[in-house]
Amino acid sequence: MSAPARDASPAPAPAPKVRARGFSVFHGDAPSLRAVTLDIAERRILGIIGPAGSGKTTFLRALNRLNDLLPDCRTEGELLLDGQDIYRPEFDPVSLRKRAGMVFALPVPLPMSIRDNVVYGPTLSGVRRRADLDRLVEESLRAAFLWDEVKDRLATSALRLSGGQQQRLCLARVLAMKPELILLDEPCSGLDPISTARIEEALTALKAQYTIVLVTNNTKQAARVADETAFFLMGELVECGPTAGLFTVPRDPRTADYVTGRFG
Amino acid sequence: MRHAGETWTKRLFLAIACSAIAGLALIAVFILKEGVPFLLRVGPAHFLASSDWQPQAGRFGIYPMIVASLWVTLGAMLIGAPLGIAGAVFLTQFVPPGVTRVVKPAIELLAGIPSVVYGFLGVMALAPLIRDRFGGPGLSVLAASIVLGAMILPTVISISVDAINAVPRSYLEGALALGATRWQSVHRVILKAARSGIVASVILAMGRAIGETMAVIMVAGNAVRVPGSPLDSVRTLTANIALEMGYATGLHRQALFATGVVLFVIIMILNSIATAAVRRRGGRA
Amino acid sequence: MRLPPRHAQRLAVAVLGAATALTLGILAFILASVFQKGLPHVTWRFLADEPRDMCRAGGIFPTIVGSLLLPLLAIAIALPLGAGTAVFLTEYTRETRLTRAIRFGADCLSGIPSILFGLFGFIFFVVFLGMGWSLLSGGLTLAIMILPTIIRTSEEAILSVPAAYREVSFSLGATRWETVRRVVLPNALPGIVTGVMLGIGRCIGETAAVIFTAGSSLRLPRSAFDSVRTMSVHFYILAREGLSAEMAYGTAAVLILSILIVNLAAYGLMHRFISRRAA
Numbered sequence: 001m002s003a004p005a006r007d008a009s010p011a012p013a014p015a016p017k018v019r020a021r022g023f024s025v026f027h028g029d030a031p032s033l034r035a036v037t038l039d040i041a042e043r044r045i046l047g048i049i050g051p052a053g054s055g056k057t058t059f060l061r062a063l064n065r066l067n068d069l070l071p072d073c074r075t076e077g078e079l080l081l082d083g084q085d086i087y088r089p090e091f092d093p094v095s096l097r098k099r100a101g102m103v104f105a106l107p108v109p110l111p112m113s114i115r116d117n118v119v120y121g122p123t124l125s126g127v128r129r130r131a132d133l134d135r136l137v138e139e140s141l142r143a144a145f146l147w148d149e150v151k152d153r154l155a156t157s158a159l160r161l162s163g164g165q166q167q168r169l170c171l172a173r174v175l176a177m178k179p180e181l182i183l184l185d186e187p188c189s190g191l192d193p194i195s196t197a198r199i200e201e202a203l204t205a206l207k208a209q210y211t212i213v214l215v216t217n218n219t220k221q222a223a224r225v226a227d228e229t230a231f232f233l234m235g236e237l238v239e240c241g242p243t244a245g246l247f248t249v250p251r252d253p254r255t256a257d258y259v260t261g262r263f264g
Numbered sequence: 265m266r267h268a269g270e271t272w273t274k275r276l277f278l279a280i281a282c283s284a285i286a287g288l289a290l291i292a293v294f295i296l297k298e299g300v301p302f303l304l305r306v307g308p309a310h311f312l313a314s315s316d317w318q319p320q321a322g323r324f325g326i327y328p329m330i331v332a333s334l335w336v337t338l339g340a341m342l343i344g345a346p347l348g349i350a351g352a353v354f355l356t357q358f359v360p361p362g363v364t365r366v367v368k369p370a371i372e373l374l375a376g377i378p379s380v381v382y383g384f385l386g387v388m389a390l391a392p393l394i395r396d397r398f399g400g401p402g403l404s405v406l407a408a409s410i411v412l413g414a415m416i417l418p419t420v421i422s423i424s425v426d427a428i429n430a431v432p433r434s435y436l437e438g439a440l441a442l443g444a445t446r447w448q449s450v451h452r453v454i455l456k457a458a459r460s461g462i463v464a465s466v467i468l469a470m471g472r473a474i475g476e477t478m479a480v481i482m483v484a485g486n487a488v489r490v491p492g493s494p495l496d497s498v499r500t501l502t503a504n505i506a507l508e509m510g511y512a513t514g515l516h517r518q519a520l521f522a523t524g525v526v527l528f529v530i531i532m533i534l535n536s537i538a539t540a541a542v543r544r545r546g547g548r549a
Numbered sequence: 550m551r552l553p554p555r556h557a558q559r560l561a562v563a564v565l566g567a568a569t570a571l572t573l574g575i576l577a578f579i580l581a582s583v584f585q586k587g588l589p590h591v592t593w594r595f596l597a598d599e600p601r602d603m604c605r606a607g608g609i610f611p612t613i614v615g616s617l618l619l620p621l622l623a624i625a626i627a628l629p630l631g632a633g634t635a636v637f638l639t640e641y642t643r644e645t646r647l648t649r650a651i652r653f654g655a656d657c658l659s660g661i662p663s664i665l666f667g668l669f670g671f672i673f674f675v676v677f678l679g680m681g682w683s684l685l686s687g688g689l690t691l692a693i694m695i696l697p698t699i700i701r702t703s704e705e706a707i708l709s710v711p712a713a714y715r716e717v718s719f720s721l722g723a724t725r726w727e728t729v730r731r732v733v734l735p736n737a738l739p740g741i742v743t744g745v746m747l748g749i750g751r752c753i754g755e756t757a758a759v760i761f762t763a764g765s766s767l768r769l770p771r772s773a774f775d776s777v778r779t780m781s782v783h784f785y786i787l788a789r790e791g792l793s794a795e796m797a798y799g800t801a802a803v804l805i806l807s808i809l810i811v812n813l814a815a816y817g818l819m820h821r822f823i824s825r826r827a828a
Binding site for chain 2: 554555557558561562564565566568569571572573575576578579582583629630633634636637638640641642650651654655657658660661662663664665666667668669671672673677693696697700724725726750751753754755756757761781784785788789794797801804805808809812816
């Protein structure tokens with residue numbers, strides 16, 4: 001599709017932040033993910049959709065090597081972050097996780113105050129001065145659209161927040177790490193529509209700075225929020241492309257069946 | 265880079281975790297080190313079968329102490345097991361949960377009372393009672409059995425309660441649905457299902473009873489003789505060790521360690537039976 | 550003689566209830582006897598004074614000190630070892646032959662009667678290592694004795710920390726040790742402390758293991774190598790010598806009171822632990 005160069009030159013295609021090349025994950029002998037090859041562009045939102053058991057979460061957890069915590073987990077192929085294979089033996093998973101933060105499906109506030117939750121990660125990295133931490137707390141909570149609601153009670157227990165607020169706190173917690181990648185695993189599955197909208201609002205604002213991968217079992221959410229969407233089925237990547245195109249003119253018939261609700 | 269630090273922490277914790285095994289090994293080595301040479305020298309058969317205990321004259325037969333320990337433990341079981349099992353059944357089946365919440369700490373308090381206090385009250389209250397009602401010195405197998413029976417109650421009760429609570433509720437509901445009364449369901453269905461756990465609790469309690477020292481020293485009388493009746497004064501294996509350890513030297517001391525070995529073996533046998541009883545039923549305690 | 554089921558049930562409940570009442574009656578009897586005959590003698594002088602006149606008069610102060618120092622020393626040794634073992638078993642390894650051996654070792658230790666601990670402590674710490682009858686010998690012996698309890702309660706406490714907390718910590722870039730230190734242990738602390746209190750309670754009531762390792766000196770210890778007498782040892786000596794029933798009952802009262810206090814503290818903590826979890 002060639003077009004003459006225009007004067008208000010559009011931004012050049014962003015370099016892929018993450019590249020998967022024939023990447024597979026095995027739990028024991030059974031493959032959970034088979035030869036996935038895709039690119040994730042920088043500062044975009046990639047939505048990952050697919051039915052249960054399709055490998056979406058496995059792929060997400062491979063991105064910050066959280067799969068390492070499971071016994072008998074083995075990988076093949078390459079998974080590159082900024083051109084470096086994160087599964088190389090010498091690669092330190094701990095430092096990787098500081099660059100790729102994750103928000104889980106059920107909000108898990110740590111049993112501490114709101115402030116302590118947010119500064120948990122940064123203090124691990126050696127940020128000590130109170131002024132720096134306070135600034136970090138405010139920035140992160142603002143970016144997660146939670147600051148106004150909790151700014152007067154930062155010392156109270158995070159367990160007292162509502163579900164939606166807790167999930168935004170988890171997002172703030174991740175943002176405080178100043179990551180490059182934000183990984184979200186069905187973050188709105190337990191939330192009411194208003195909280196869901198707030199989170200989606202936050203993500204849309206955040207993609208200006210971060211690369212975001214959003215696993216969701218709600219195709220409409222992907223349609224609302226994601227720039228690109230990948231469809232996984234039974235451990236394989238079926239199709240990946242700009243969201244609008246995937247939903248209106250999918251290349252693969254299985255994709256068409258899923259997005260029209262013929263199975264799910 | 266961080267990896268190296270992690271490996272060292274893991275190794276540190278590994279070393280710490282071996283402390284339990286290390287402690288056990290030390291205990292085994294040092295007790296055996298003192299006791300086994302003695303057994304080899306004097307001969308285990310003679311040691312276990314002879315009734316002649318005169319350390320000064322170099323004669324070491326602990327048969328009376330073995331019999332005493334067995335009698336006292338058996339007596340404790342005859343008293344403590346029925347009471348304990350009855351208590352466990354009552355508390356789990358016939359009492360609202362609010363009562364159990366209050367009674368449970370009471371039982372644990374009973375377990376926390378030092379053995380010397382049990383022994384002391386046995387001397388002050390129980391022995392005179394026995395002496396007046398039944399004759400004899402009062403400090404006797406009977407007194408020791410009663411005191412030990414009381415001391416093992418918490419063990420029997422708490423493990424039996426666990427065993428009974430582990431029986432699936434559907435068993436009880438099934439029996440009741442067939443028209444059985446609560447008591448019928450309990451003794452025909454639940455107790456049968458919990459049997460291995462309850463038996464284990466009794467055997468474990470016996471292991472504790474046979475190892476008990478302080479209370480027994482105070483109420484059993486400590487005469488070295490094979491008991492002929494429950495009113496006789498006896499000396500158990502544990503009492504023998506504790507009474508003479510203070511001044512025993514040389515071969516005499518080694519004999520006491522050898523007694524310890526015998527005691528340990530008996531307890532290990534009892535504990536293994538208890539564990540096997542639980543495992544045989546598929547680990548359903 | 551077959552009773553109709555209704556009657557049989559009533560009889561059974563009566564018998565079982567009586568048995569339970571008897572069990573509780575024993576506790577009541579013990580507490581009543583000791584407190585009734587002992588509490589009148591428990592005055593400030595009794596607590597602060599030294600024994601006089603061959604222990605027939607005076608107080609039990611040195612033994613209170615002994616009963617305080619010995620369990621504290623035992624815990625100071627057993628807690629790091631026991632909690633460390635629990636951390637290893639839960640956080641740093643899967644079930645292997647080694648972990649089974651460790652559990653087996655702990656189980657065996659918990660089945661050993663205290664007189665054998667006394668024998669071991671004597672031959673190993675007092676004689677072999679030359680520590681003599683001392684706080685140190687007694688503390689080390691008691692530490693090995695309560696180690697299985699600390700391991701068990703610490704493991705339970707650590708396992709009750711939700712796995713999700715660990716996952717979150719890892720996902721924020723923490724190492725395993727940082728996760729243990731900042732998330733697992735602080736949340737397992739109440740349960741661990743409960744185990745510590747149980748261990749202390751056991752040490753306070755212990756006599757056979759103590760008398761052969763810590764001795765029975767009535768002098769206040771000036772170093773860890775000095776012998777001490779605990780309240781339970783003192784009580785035993787008083788009971789055997791038969792010199793003073795008042796002193797004996799008084800000591801017993803203080804002894805049981807201390808154990809009661811420690812048990813109540815443990816219970817209170819356990820309660821707060823459970824209610825906080827539920828929140």
